[in-house]
Amino acid sequence: MRLRSIFTKPLASYHAGIFFLVLVTGVFISQLTEEHIILGSILIVEYVLLLVMMLHVYEKYMKPIRKASRAVDELVKGNYRTRIHHDAGGSIGELNNKLNALARNLSEFRMQEQMQEEQLSTVVDNTQSGLVLIDEKGYIHLVNRKFLSMFGGHPQDYRSYLYYDVLGNETIHETVQETFLYEKNIKKSFTQTIDLDKKYIEIIGAPIFNERNMLKGAVLLLYDITHLKKLEVMRKDFVANVSHELKTPITSITGFAETLLNGALNDKETLNSFLTIIYDESNRLQGLIEDLLTLSKLEKDDFRLTRTTVQMDRVIGDILPVIQPRADKKEITLTTDIGENITLKADGERIKQVIVNLLTNAISYTPEKGNIMLRVTDEGETVHITVSDNGIGIHPEYVPRIFERFYRVDKARSRNTGGTGLGLAIVKHIVEVHHGNISVESEPDKGSSFHVLLPKHDETSP
Template identity: 40%
Template sequence: MKLPSNRLFFIFIALTGSVIAVLGIVLGQLFPFLMEKIFLTNHIPFTEEQIDELKIQFAFVLALLLLIAFLLIAYIGNRLIQELLNPIENVTQTARELIKGNYLARSYANGPATILELRKSINILARNLQEIEKMREIEEERLKTLIENMGSALIMIDREGTVSIANALFLEEFHLTFLEVEGRNFLSLGLPRELEKFIDQVFLTELPYRKQIEMEINNEKIYKQVYGAPVVGEHGRWLGIVIVVHDITELIRLEQIRKDFVANVSHELRTPITSIKGFSETLLDGAYRDEKMLLSFLEIIYQESNRLQVLIQDLLELSKIEQHGFKVQLEPTSLKDVLIRAVEVTSPKMDEKNMEFDVDIQRDIKVFGDKNRLIQIFTNLITNSITYSPPHTVITLRIKEDGDHGIVEVEDEGIGIEKSEIPRIFERFYRVDKARSRNSGGTGLGLAIVKHLVEAHRGKIEVESTVGKGTCMRVKIPLYREN
């Protein structure tokens, strides 16, 4: 017989054994007295040896009866405990699993009506908890999806200043990982000082706060519209704050470009128009009678009209490129042929300054591009290198490739570009050396056109420059692959 391991069973057996043992002792003590009474009353002639033998037999029978009684009681007790305690143990184990969070656990106990009612209640509780857990998981997934796809960077900070939530956009904008922010104080994340001050302000006031701040990340100025608000739970309990960061750098940049465009176009158009008008009035006032002065003024008017024409052409070209739906005619194109043609176009300007080309082409590379637009790109870059380089210097042209792009480098020995100016050189009308570019007839639109054309090819343009030593323009165009 398999005995249960329940403590109550052993207590029951111990008590039963004790009662039987006491009963045996009492009977053992009463047996001689009873035998003596029986023998004396009935005048039975038993010898002392026979009486001792009867005592032994009686003791054996008594012990056997007590043992049988003990085993019978143990068996009955075991059955009773199995019927009563095992179902309760089963329900208790199910409750423990529910406490651990295992809401799939169910009780299968059988027994009296009260135990069946308890089993039913536990199973209903388990099903309800399972439904609540499912709803919580669904709501949590919805909240996570909303936070990750809201289009703005978000961070939630608890009362102690520890980060509890940070979405992927926040981590990406500030070059962090989830492991770096999880459970850490926001002051230890290396956030821009302006953002830390904003968060401190929300903590101090415990009121909603909105501000436009300017930050510098990786030597680049960016603008953020930041909104902060306290998070209040049930019964008005203050839980922490939530910060939403919206990037408005592009809006600020576009607004600045719009302002610069209006100002620069007005200025660029005013200069040649003023010259043409001034010299025309001078000629009309009688200067045309002097043939030498007439030819000089007409030459100036012609140059200024050419400058005006180039400016208008560049504006029309830039407008065309920036139009929605502008596409280049992509086809397999040899970078070597493109570069040779660009060199032929710019050679006259090279000769004027006694400059030379140093061509480093180990092998031809085919890219997926528009040949005419690529020639336009490299002609413009080489022209800029000539313009901003002193005479008797060298312009180096290289063709190489990486895993996905064909690369052309145009490197000069010119004046170079300040590190702070590099992000702006592709803006319209921006000039590194305004006097030199105007004297050379530049409009300040060339690099803006180059950038748009490179992006239309799904390529990249990179700039490396050292002031006084020169500049390297690196253009990457996707490689042509036959498959």
């Protein structure tokens, strides 16, 4: 403090002191002799000389030191852009240069630090898992963007709060406590409702240690595993459905064969009807296995379509002899309207499978003496295939589900027609691997129309 005051007003105070001294001397001189006056003049000259010297000392040393001191103050405050602009030589100049170099280094260091901070926060904020950093006292230091999208709120709603005051979930509390207690990674899962959706979250608590191996806190990682759970449920459902669908015909075959072996063999009529059932059920089994194989083939990652130029009238020509007898059996009128010379680059066998499946459904779900129409039109870049019937139709509630595997609106009825609910799943798959689109219009008791749009040329496909 004292040093500072000497630096701030030194010249003025020296000046005042000297001036006062000279004034007192002057008063004395006025009453003195000539010799004394000469002496007085010498004193005045001395005073002026002293003044000039002091000015020199101030300009050369004190002013640059004050400037340097101010610059150091700025550096202490964190203003690393500050520089000293003073032309000085000698040790003061050297001091200025060193201070400027120090400021430059500090400013570079700060820039690098900022860049690292930015990189780290970019990584933290863009990780696809929620992240929370908790210190050893339980205070939250950091939450990332994904965490906020999972649990809502803003960073300031969590930062600097105790984790149990701001995180309501019991499993999160347990994870933190166990991570601190056992000092090892802890994995748990829980469900959380986010925007009315039930989400499955997996949480991993990992302890953080300092260089002396002392616990410094914990980091929590939260993963949204909803899609994995859904896949697991789908897989379980699929296995259950397949087992069930296989079990039904096998039980029936075993049952009838057993009855035959137990003596019914001798009754010609029973034998005939039982063998017919066994034959039908075996066919059903075969159909089911074929459908499952088709689906798994279509779903394989390395599945490739064998695309050739497919002529639509030829495809229909191949299909009709198979389908017509089935329609005739139910006295259903099957009308076709096939545009001339419609061709597309596609897998012909798969396109046949689509049309056969749609026509088989139309026959199955249309009562006797009904009408079915198959139409193929050229729409420029696409080919439009329509299969319409005036059958039982589908309630709007069920329409979005009919393409799911094993889904049947009326299980009993569909089973009677030999259906397993895989037909439309296969159709949809085939249309999609051709980069096409399938849609349904349907009204209960009025009928249904299935529309398939297939691109004629598909450059995106392998």
